[in-house]
Amino acid sequence: MAHTKEDIIRMVKEEDIEFIRLQFTDIFGQLKNVAITASQIEKAVNNQCMFDGSSIEGFVRIDESDQYLYPDLKSFRVFPWRPSHGKVARLICDVHNPDGSHFEGDPRYVLKRAIEKAKAMGYDAFNVGPEAEFFLFQTDDEGKPTTKTNDEAGYFDLGPLDHGESTRREICMALEAMKFEIEASHHEVAEGQHEIDFKYEEALHTADNIMTFKLAVKTLAQKNGLHATFMPKPIFGINGSGMHTNMSLFRDGKNVFYDPNDPRGLSKEAYSFIAGLLAHVKGFAAITNPLVNSYKRLVPGYEAPCYLAWSASNRSALIRIPAARGQATRVELRSPDPACNPYLAFAVCLAAGLDGIEKGMTPPEEVTENIFAMDQAAREANGIASLPGSLEEAIHSLEKDQLILDTLGEHVATNFIEGKMKEWDEYRTRVSSWERDKYIINY
Numbered sequence: 001m002a003h004t005k006e007d008i009i010r011m012v013k014e015e016d017i018e019f020i021r022l023q024f025t026d027i028f029g030q031l032k033n034v035a036i037t038a039s040q041i042e043k044a045v046n047n048q049c050m051f052d053g054s055s056i057e058g059f060v061r062i063d064e065s066d067q068y069l070y071p072d073l074k075s076f077r078v079f080p081w082r083p084s085h086g087k088v089a090r091l092i093c094d095v096h097n098p099d100g101s102h103f104e105g106d107p108r109y110v111l112k113r114a115i116e117k118a119k120a121m122g123y124d125a126f127n128v129g130p131e132a133e134f135f136l137f138q139t140d141d142e143g144k145p146t147t148k149t150n151d152e153a154g155y156f157d158l159g160p161l162d163h164g165e166s167t168r169r170e171i172c173m174a175l176e177a178m179k180f181e182i183e184a185s186h187h188e189v190a191e192g193q194h195e196i197d198f199k200y201e202e203a204l205h206t207a208d209n210i211m212t213f214k215l216a217v218k219t220l221a222q223k224n225g226l227h228a229t230f231m232p233k234p235i236f237g238i239n240g241s242g243m244h245t246n247m248s249l250f251r252d253g254k255n256v257f258y259d260p261n262d263p264r265g266l267s268k269e270a271y272s273f274i275a276g277l278l279a280h281v282k283g284f285a286a287i288t289n290p291l292v293n294s295y296k297r298l299v300p301g302y303e304a305p306c307y308l309a310w311s312a313s314n315r316s317a318l319i320r321i322p323a324a325r326g327q328a329t330r331v332e333l334r335s336p337d338p339a340c341n342p343y344l345a346f347a348v349c350l351a352a353g354l355d356g357i358e359k360g361m362t363p364p365e366e367v368t369e370n371i372f373a374m375d376q377a378a379r380e381a382n383g384i385a386s387l388p389g390s391l392e393e394a395i396h397s398l399e400k401d402q403l404i405l406d407t408l409g410e411h412v413a414t415n416f417i418e419g420k421m422k423e424w425d426e427y428r429t430r431v432s433s434w435e436r437d438k439y440i441i442n443y
Contacts, residue, residue: 003073005045008091012041017078018086022049022069023211024093025107026056027416029290029341031211033090034069044071044091053095057419059105067103069093075208080177081219092208104411107343111204114347114407118249118354125250126350129200129330130210132338133241134217135192135234136164136226145227147235149192167224168194174216180209190238200246200330203350207342210243214338230338232289233297240297240304243338245288246322247349248330249273258329264312265325274310274319274331275363276356277349281308281318281335283401284348285387286394286420287408288336292427295390297337305334308385309367316371318387335387344408344416351407392424 003011012020020041021033034051036044043049047070054065071091082088095106102109118126138148149164165187172182181199188195196217198209214230221228233240249256249269257270289298298306310319320332331353336345355361364383371384379386388394395417398404405413 003076005042005073008045008073008076009041011076012038012089015078016085016087017089019088020044021088021090022071022093023090024069024095025211025341025343026059027105027107027341027344027412028057028419029107029339029344030057031215032056044069045073047071047096050098053103057415059095059103066098068096068098068100070096072208077178077212080174081216081223090212092211104409105415107341107347107412108204108207110408110412111207111343111347113409114350115203118350121354121357123249123251123256124253126203126346127200127248127250127330128203128206128346129197129246130206130342131195131197131242131244131246132210132213132230133188133193133195133243134228134230134338135190135241136167136194136221136228137192137234139225139227145229164192164194164226167221167226168196170224171217171220172196174220175213178212178216180213188239188241190235193239193241200248203346204343207346210338210342232291232294232337232339236296241338242297242304242334243336243340245333245336245345245349246330247273247333247353249353255327255329257331258326260325264321265329266321269357270321270329270331271363272356272359272361273353274356275361276353276359277319277331277333278308278310278363279356279361280348280352280401280404281333282385282388282394282397283404284345284352284398285335286391286398286416287348287404288333288340288345289387289394290341290391290420291337291339292391292423294337294339295388295394298335298387298389306387307371307379308387309371309382310363311366311368314368314370317367344412348404348407351403355403390424391420391427395420395424 018038019035021035023033025031047068049069050066052065053059053067071093075092078087078089094108095103097103115126137145140146168185172185176182183199184197186195217228257267259267297304305318309317311317312321318335322332388397
């Protein structure tokens, strides 16, 4: 629902809202905010609130630190988990330079640029539906997270086995109060693992929703003495958390991925979009799977896809086409994990798919058999390559993919690669408990 500046100023006054959080997201997907009091709301809606960009990792240098927050008025929401007296609301903001121009390092602007490209090609909507999984862990006496779940439930199980059920229900109710349309909420495969699916929206709105979703999950878990994590693989030997991403393109209100005359019900544009994703998925893996830990999820045997193939039914494939057709026809990319920055992840997926459409690419043959059951030779015979096996490999693939670098823009690409190489070096040189357990006695 679109609000005017006057609406927001009035609501802040009438609803006894004391604080407004002006939220934005840094390059690495961390939610940041500047909190203002109700007296400053007029200044905020007139784009006059500034902050020090040099204190945000990957933003600007100390000598050019002033930046402005331009709130997206549609994003005004009251946090339902705060007290009814002295309420707290939020506005999601774009980051601008002092001269009023868009800040190149703002991930929201990266996605807006990708959407503009789609519009220039005649597509009026890029819709995305995410399936973000997370774990709920108990905390210790100091409130620090453990990896204990106190949970014996499995896929789709109900309480009392599922001890996170009441927290999950609370999260759903809070999100609905913030105008989310929750489609499904269930226990996932692993102990302590959950999934809440909300209705697809246009990509920018969905990315905003994911940032709100993560905040709500973490806040309400903490309120209930639990710790929520979107870390892709918190525990060895059980399934990790993914964020399957369902995508569709619309023109004149019609889903362009659907063609009733094709045996699979897919249009030429859908096939080209799939081919574009497959062509660039290695190049954007560092964006969709941005942590050292991400590559511990992308291994065979735990439902996570690690091989480059597509299928209309096969869940071991990287790209799956869910059964629904007509307006609901969509392409599901199964590699992204919930640690990614959704603005950057959707931007690179869209750019890759559009590249496939522009170049009229055709995907390889659909793979219907279980890829996990194939050996290396069988995969090679089918021309099935693998995703990068580590963050380092993913960064090198990103450095070689000009389309993805251009989509991110020089500022984001340079700072992202630099930050991630630092993370990799830190990991590479750190001695782990596994190494000590393995070697300290024998050697």
